[in-house]
Amino acid sequence: MGTNPSLSKRILGTTLPHYALAAAAVVTALVVSSALHAWAGDQVAYVLLLPAIAFSAWYCGIGPSLLAIGLTLGNALYGVIPPIHRFRVLPAAELFPLLAFLCSSIVIVSLAEFRRRQYEKLRTAQGELEACVQERTADLDAANQNLRELSARLLQLQDDERRRIARELHDSVGQMLAALNMNLSAVRGDIERLSKTANALADSESLVHEMTTEVRTISHLLHPPLLDEAGLSSALRWYVDGFALRSKIQVDLDLPEDFGRMPRESETAIFRVVQECLTNIHRHSGSPMAKIRLRQREDQVIIEVADKGKGIPPEKREEMSSSGTPGVGIRGMRERLRQLGGTLEIDSNSTGTVIIVRLPIAESSHPANPIVVTDISPAAA
Numbered sequence: 001m002g003t004n005p006s007l008s009k010r011i012l013g014t015t016l017p018h019y020a021l022a023a024a025a026v027v028t029a030l031v032v033s034s035a036l037h038a039w040a041g042d043q044v045a046y047v048l049l050l051p052a053i054a055f056s057a058w059y060c061g062i063g064p065s066l067l068a069i070g071l072t073l074g075n076a077l078y079g080v081i082p083p084i085h086r087f088r089v090l091p092a093a094e095l096f097p098l099l100a101f102l103c104s105s106i107v108i109v110s111l112a113e114f115r116r117r118q119y120e121k122l123r124t125a126q127g128e129l130e131a132c133v134q135e136r137t138a139d140l141d142a143a144n145q146n147l148r149e150l151s152a153r154l155l156q157l158q159d160d161e162r163r164r165i166a167r168e169l170h171d172s173v174g175q176m177l178a179a180l181n182m183n184l185s186a187v188r189g190d191i192e193r194l195s196k197t198a199n200a201l202a203d204s205e206s207l208v209h210e211m212t213t214e215v216r217t218i219s220h221l222l223h224p225p226l227l228d229e230a231g232l233s234s235a236l237r238w239y240v241d242g243f244a245l246r247s248k249i250q251v252d253l254d255l256p257e258d259f260g261r262m263p264r265e266s267e268t269a270i271f272r273v274v275q276e277c278l279t280n281i282h283r284h285s286g287s288p289m290a291k292i293r294l295r296q297r298e299d300q301v302i303i304e305v306a307d308k309g310k311g312i313p314p315e316k317r318e319e320m321s322s323s324g325t326p327g328v329g330i331r332g333m334r335e336r337l338r339q340l341g342g343t344l345e346i347d348s349n350s351t352g353t354v355i356i357v358r359l360p361i362a363e364s365s366h367p368a369n370p371i372v373v374t375d376i377s378p379a380a381a
Helices: 007-012 016-040 044-060 062-078 092-190 195-222 225-229 232-247 264-285 314-322 328-339
Strands: 250-254 289-297 300-307 343-349 352-360
Touching: 016 044, 016 062, 044 062, 044 092, 062 092, 092 195, 092 225, 092 328, 225 232, 225 264, 232 250, 232 264, 232 289, 264 289, 264 300, 264 328, 264 352, 328 343, 328 352
Parallel strands: 250 289
Antiparallel strands: 289 300, 300 352, 343 352
16 A cells, blocks of 8 residues: 555645536536426435536545535535534434435545555556566667677678688788799709609699699688779679689679779678679579679669579578578678668569669778789689
8 A cells, every 4th residue: 555645645635626626516416406406306416416426536536525525515504405403303304315425425435536546556557567668678679789789790800800811821821832833843944854753843833833723712712802902893803703714604793984992891791792692693593694783872882683593492482581581691691781781682583583782881990901912813713
């Protein structure tokens, strides 16, 4: 009962308009009973006053309802209701209606007060529940925000690690292999007269050349130096030429000549999306061709990658649209784009697949680190 105010506080806390409404209800009932007294009798006043008491108890509060009962008793003594003289014993015909009215009024006021207290308890419980829901919602929003920040940090660390490994392979292992290749070439020139040794050295030199090409290819695929040095346009043209040479898939790259530099994160994201799309076309679509189109419109970049393959199977599309569990590559592309405010759309049928990426152009907080490029060719890709 600690949540309910005391009776005195409830009475004192009632506003003046509530008292006025209760008094008006009693006065209205008395006026109507006076008008009906000639043909309905004396007891009609009690019948009409009970609704006034009920109205006061349910809508005005306990204080105004007590005022209404007091006004009724006052009228019973001196007003419209036949007056009760204080020094005579009332007959049963006069006393019974008055007692019945008082008992009914007490019951009505008690029920109204009980209903009001239950409503207060319900409103208090509802407020506590809403506060609890808001608190849990705030905790969930904070957890989601932490998860998004962690995903962005993991993607950034992945790109930084790829960049570091590519630099190490290019600067250390690549240089040592180049030196070894020169030494073997010099030795082969000195002992060319020994055919068996010359053949072995030729084979070794060919192996070293293939190893150098493979290391350069791995280094460039992990993170192309052109992406940091010359920008997205050069890196995409280099990668598309190498992909077409390796996969025998005709790739049409539609890229404006005036396509400028972008923030490092945006260039990396676009390159990885194109790389993943071409890999999926080669592995799954069976398409003999692919078309890549990049355009800058106002404050965003639009990338379209299309093929003429067999498309995504209907059951796979249904799974992607209903459960939201696409493959690892698609999920990685969407997460990378979402961190930059971009979107990815997939439209696939039996005649081919089209992937549309929209990425806003924003200022980068991580400027690109230039890497010295010594030898990059489509064959190395």
